Amino acid sequence: MAQWMTGEVVENYAWNNELFSLRVRVPEPFEFIAGQFVRLGLNDGEQRFQRAYSLVNGPQEPILDFLVNRVHDGEFSPRLHDLRAGQAIEVSQPPSGFFTLNEVPEGKSLWLMATGTGIGPYLSMLTTRIPYERFARIHLIHAVRYSTDLAYRDSIQQWCDAHPQQLHYQPIVSREDSKGALRGRIPALIVSGELEAAVDDTLDSDAQVMLCGNPEMITDAKRVLADKGLPKNLRRKPGNVTVEHYW
Structure with a gap:
């Protein structure tokens, strides 16, 4: 209790x-x-x-x-x-939850996909050594409505500077054009191939994906990732997509 x-x-x-x-x-x-x-x-x-x-x-x-x-x-x-x-x-x-890297299987790339305040758990993870020790490539993908919603950019830039060959930050803004950001929704950008092109990496069987944020994004992203051969990660059956039902 x-x-x-x-x-x-x-x-x-x-x-x-x-x-x-x-x-x-x-x-x-x-x-x-x-x-x-x-x-x-x-x-x-x-x-x-x-x-x-x-x-x-x-x-x-x-x-x-x-x-x-x-x-x-x-x-x-x-x-x-x-x-x-x-x-x-x-x-x-005590704190709760299993949306941690302990629950994520091994892989070559780690895709941290979030909408809005769902980026929070990833920021905590990126302060630790764990993701950098386990994955050759890490992509932090943050989707928001407006560019002013892209919080913690200074901290993220510091981590990218410290791991220039390993960590990539890709913002996505849906309601306005923003320099350096893709425009649209995460599931649609996966389907179109724009997300993979932007980070110069492939969502394949060596990828581990974490999803956190808007339930509609999670539902749609799980579907399009499953279509690419990336099933949901379960303790009884390890897969490629780990999900946090954020609200």
């Missing part, structure tokens, strides 16, 4: 009017595997509002980091959006 600890907001960083990173200090060391999630909670008199969020920070980093998109008619994200440094927030422990 999950327990709760009280953390302190140290920063609420706005990427744009709706997308923000909530950074939280907790009173004791917090151990987790990159890719896992916790629940954040806020008490409002008689009830606790809570929701699951992936940890964006690396396991070795002391400040917990969460990427959040405000849903205006939601019960919880607007409350998070209004938090400021010094305010309290509840954090569940």
Whole structure:
């Protein structure tokens, strides 16, 4: 059963009017595997509002980091959006989830495909040595609506600079043209071959793909990847596509 600890907001960083990173200090060391999630909670008199969020920070980093998109008619994200440094927030422990590299079979290339805030688990993974030790080629693919939704670009660029022959970042923007970005949706760009051309690699039997984000993207991407001979990865039957049902 999950327990709760009280953390302190140290920063609420706005990427744009709706997308923000909530950074939280907790009173004791917090151990987790990159890719896992916790629940954040806020008490409002008689009830606790809570929701699951992936940890964006690396396991070795002391400040917990969460990427959040405000849903205006939601019960919880607007409350998070209004938090400021010094305010309290509840954090569940222990962390949960199996969307980790421990669950991904061996391969030559690793494709980290996300929409929106679904990039969070991948950012945590990329702070560790694990992906670079296991895969010759790593492609971080982030699909958003507008270029201002492309968060953490400075950190991503630092990782790309540190692993120039290994890590490739490919943004995708659906509602406007953006320099260096593909335009469209991940499943359609797989079907057309544009995604593989952009990263100069092939989605074949040596590829391991992780999908995180919008359920419609995941459903469609699983289908087109299956058509290319890349089945879903299951513990009882290892495959090529590992999925996180993010919401």
